Amino acid sequence: MSLLDLCRKRWSVRNFTGDPVSAVDMEYLKEVGRWAATSRNRQARRFVVVRDPENIRELVRAANMQEFVARAGTLIFGIAEDAGGGAKIDVVISLAQMEMAALELGLGTIWLGIWDRDVVASRLAIPPDVTPVVCLAIGHPGETGSPRSKLPVEELFFEETFGK
Numbered sequence: 129m130s131l132l133d134l135c136r137k138r139w140s141v142r143n144f145t146g147d148p149v150s151a152v153d154m155e156y157l158k159e160v161g162r163w164a165a166t167s168r169n170r171q172a173r174r175f176v177v178v179r180d181p182e183n184i185r186e187l188v189r190a191a192n193m194q195e196f197v198a199r200a201g202t203l204i205f206g207i208a209e210d211a212g213g214g215a216k217i218d219v220v221i222s223l224a225q226m227e228m229a230a231l232e233l234g235l236g237t238i239w240l241g242i243w244d245r246d247v248v249a250s251r252l253a254i255p256p257d258v259t260p261v262v263c264l265a266i267g268h269p270g271e272t273g274s275p276r277s278k279l280p281v282e283e284l285f286f287e288e289t290f291g292k
Contacts, residue, residue, distance in 0.1 A: 134231050139275045141236030144199035144267035148179065153233050154202065157266070160229040161204075164222035167214030173222060176252045178203040187251055191243035200238075200267035205252060208259045219261040227264060236269035 129137075149157075154177070161175065178184055179202050188198040197203070204226065206219030227237045240263040248260055286292050 129232070131228065134228050136275065138227070138231055139236075139273040140238045141200075141265075141267070141269045141271075141273065142194075142196050142238065143270040144196065144201070144236065144265075145270045146181075146199040147201060147268045148181075149201040149235060149266055149268075153230075153235065154179075156233065157204075157226045157229050161222040161226045164218070164225045166218040166221070170210070170213060170215070171218075172209040172213060172215040173218045174207045174209060174258070175219075175222070176205040176207065176254070178205070178252070183251070187243075187248065190247040190251065193240055193243060197238070197240065197265050199270070200265035202266045203240075204264045204266065205248065205254075206261045206263070207254060208261050216259065216261050223262060223264045226266075230266050234268075235266050236273075238265050239263070240265060 158175075158177075166173065178187065181198075184200065184203055185198045187193065187203065188195060204223065206223050208215035208219055223239075227239075230237050243260075243263070245260060248254065249256070252260075254260055
């Protein structure tokens with residue numbers, strides 16, 4: 129399946145089965161994330177992989193995440209070690225590649241960007257000088273879904289100047 133086919137198939141899963149993501153699949157996802165581009169190859173991004181179901185439930189509860197997230201098999205928190213040097217963008221690039229790899233493996237994902245930083249930092253032992261940027265929940269979809277419609281290319285991309 130081409131990357132474009134994968135992109136056209138992607139949707140935000142809000143119903144996971146609760147089954148764990150296999151160790152083999154996790155290693156593949158980590159490799160995909162590891163090989164993502166980073167600003168000046170500084171590689172100033174790190175990830176905390178949360179797979180323990182009780183830890184996931186506690187994070188979801190304490191950080192006011194939506195309850196369905198607790199049934200995802202894995203949470204991957206992207207951490208920027210240098211918020212001013214492009215690391216936040218590098219986190220997103222890595223997780224975006226991991227999202228496509230998860231889809232390739234038949235897994236579903238949803239992005240989480242709002243949580244109580246203090247709760248997450250405490251539970252995951254994240255030091256105060258680094259920034260949790262975004263979390264990608266990955267698991268086995270408990271339902272079939274479909275992508276939402278997207279704007280046409282002509283409304284998104286312009287040649288040489290904005291709006292032309």
